[in-house]
Amino acid sequence: MPIESGWATVGPFFHAVLPWKDGGVMAGPETKGEPITILGRVLDAEENPINDALIELWQANAGGKYNHPEDTQSGEIDPSFQGFGRVAADAEGSFTVKTIKPGPVRGLGNSWQAPHIQISVFARGVLKRLVTRLYFEGGPGNEHDPVLALIEDEERRETLMAKPDPKESGRWHFTLRLGGPRETVFFDV
Template sequence: MTRTPTASQTVGPYLHLGLTRMTFPDIAADATQGETIVIAGRVLDGEGQPIPDALLEFWQANAAGRYAHPEDTQDKPLDGGFLGFGRVPTDRDGQFSFTTVKPGSVPGPGNSLQAPHIVVCVFMRGMLRHLYTRIYFSDEAGNAADPVLGLIGDESRRPTLIAQREPGSNRYRWNLVMQGAEETVFFDC
């Protein structure tokens, strides 16, 4: 008996079919401490077309800079109503939006501090492996010294990770571009 390898397959349309009930677009509860913000944008392909069936997961520290995880033993306060996790699908126009609190700085390599950021994991059809990226904030002075942003050799690509604050509001705009000239920086985790 011989075994013939089967063809590999890409991820199917299960994201909206199987995970629609498991979305968490409001990471910040009413009692969560810190500045409540909204991050909205679109997920686009290399030609600027919307990707209507992506799923984005978010992990972040609370406003004090502490993760709701047992391995985070920093002497910073936990916020009992804040888990630091969210999940949102894109709509047919590739749009997404979620509400959270602006995170605090967290420790980085050595004795450095990382600028406030949100870790993003991207799932979508056609990808066998999910991708990781980050959202930083345009109004944070700590971006200049952030050790992870500093790893991006081509400084012209760093803005793909920075959400722009809309003037006079608590809203940030950030688009995720999967490939092409404006491709978002992704990290190999």
Template sequence: MRTELTASQTVGPFLHIGLPWPDGPDVVPAETAGAIVISGRIVDGDGAPVPDALVETWQADQDGRFAHPDDPRGAVYGFRGFGRCPTDENGVYRIRTVKPGPLPTPDGGTEAPHINLSIFGRGLLDRLVTRLYFPDEPANATDPVLTTLPDPARRATLVAVAADDGYVFDIRLRGEPETVFFDV
């Protein structure tokens, strides 16, 4: 018996029905000390907003520890570390969180504070994965991931811009200047 492969399917138009949850954009409550807002727009290759995307975030807490049992320093409790926000009709997302602390690397080095992001959307066969780094962070100069990008213009697509209530991190799916995405 011979079976044929089934066709690949993209993430359909059902993101807004099944994936978001009410406090998904609130990694921390509004009254949390040091709470910031990460916001931005997701745009396509022509610069048009993507109104049917979903942004997921995963990050360490302010001390650089994860709410996960695999954190070698021990899981931190009381901090979710995970957010999920659909884009609105203008391609805008907003997530309330805290700025994470630096992370130790297995070789004794340090990763700069960053937030991991996954982007889902219609037309994508798989999620896109990127990182948000913070501006004016001295550890950016030696971060083992950020420094693998030799082109300063490409590195700049991973650095957020300071705003009154936090940071703005726009994500361009294609074209110039496309956000750097990682093959994970």
């Protein structure tokens, strides 16, 4: 039986190919749903900004439907929304993504997953991508979300919560910490 090819870091020199033009603009004016801006940061274990990270995002549309043939939930695909984003961090380790808030997605069995975005982090020094999820602080369904429930430590659960901007609605702050005392929860998929 073939074995999965071994991962390697993206290294520091991927910028000419991987970050697509407008890769951080996942939704346009015609996309259904609540437009949001995610203001993200990527930090290392000593809280230094990671200026050569690449972030990929994958999410359902406003109706909770993925643009993929295996999503057989009822609900419609929004032709203006693929649900994929890819953006490189800047010199301050910051990135900006414009998208819409995803709807809730069916979980296993009869469970429902609260609105969330799948996140992959790639960088020099990261041999295999790190996988996490972004949830929305105070979001509907967070308290019943089966994936959040897997994280026993409530303080660690907080690392997955994007925080609303205190001044401007629709703007969400999300910090990824690849190590250190406030290390983000990462998943084995």
